Amino acid sequence: MERADAARNRQAILRATEELLSTHELSDVSMDRVAAAAGVGKGTVFHRFGNREGLMRALVESRVEQLSAALTSGPPPLGPGAPPASRLAAFFDAVVELASKNVKVMAAFEQASTDRLNSPVYVAWHAHVSGLIAAASPGLDADLVAHLLLGSLHSDLVLRFLKSGETDRLAAGLRSMIETLLR
Template sequence: MERRERADAARNRQAILRAAEELLRRHPPEQVSVERVATAAGVGKGTVFHRFGSRTGLMRELMAERARELEQAVAEGPPPLGPGAEPEARLVAFLARVAELGARNGNLMAAHEHAVLTAKGERREDNPIYVSWHRHVSGLIAEGRPDVDAEEIAHMLLGTLHMEPIASQLRAGEHERLAAGFADLVKGLFRGAGG
């Protein structure tokens, strides 16, 4: 009986996540409510709240699924994204992949951002995905440029993803220009080493 309940819970979780993902493909983020997700997933609203706690929790989990693949590539994948490349090359590759992730999931990122910013007591800087990305970016900057404030520069680079002109580009699926801009900034930053 317990196995069946676990299987049902796992199926419900996947149905809820897929329904949210599909709704975000077709509708602006502000139109994707817990009620709509529950209806599309064929579960009760209470099931969504029980599993994810809130709309913020649902968006956070869906975004976390997207981020896990990137984190695995960073930890174990081939260079330049994974270990073995110089910090500059790794940072350029990472920011390009983040831009691509944003373009493929523009409405999800917008919904996630909105959910986090409207939740009481939530700050972007406390989000586990942001914390992980910031740690990686600031670590690479510190490795290649120990003479600068790596933590602050990492906030500046990642913060651009939340600026409306950039977020608009990402929602439109345009990431190449952002990736090229990131690459120029990183190359300029690393060129300044020692001089």
């Protein structure tokens, strides 16, 4: 169990990081600056998160907690009980919505990440997506197709759609790809 002061520091650091990212580029968001904005020592930030990549990963993970819970125990179609194809479409709709609400945070994580494919979020999402693909269409290489679908989210083009507010178009395109793939 996390101590109360440690939990407060963690939240203060994440909140300060997000506030700094809302007005600065990632390259201008140093660990020193985060510590000062959070009202903690620089050592606390490094001890808690290791480096800027760890800090960005924690910030992204804090944003995906609710989505992760919905995947395992939420109502259909996102949660269990819906056909795999419906769950897959609902998952990508939810990811687009999450990304549209957290564009700068997600972009900062992408920029800071040296090994995105091994991040806990990506690993969990890949397992979820590949499982749904395998259930919906056993003839597909579910592992590869899951990587391709998830990889499509990590592009400058997707970032442009998110920044310009074209999230409905992006979500519709992903649903169309999924529907076509699983026919």
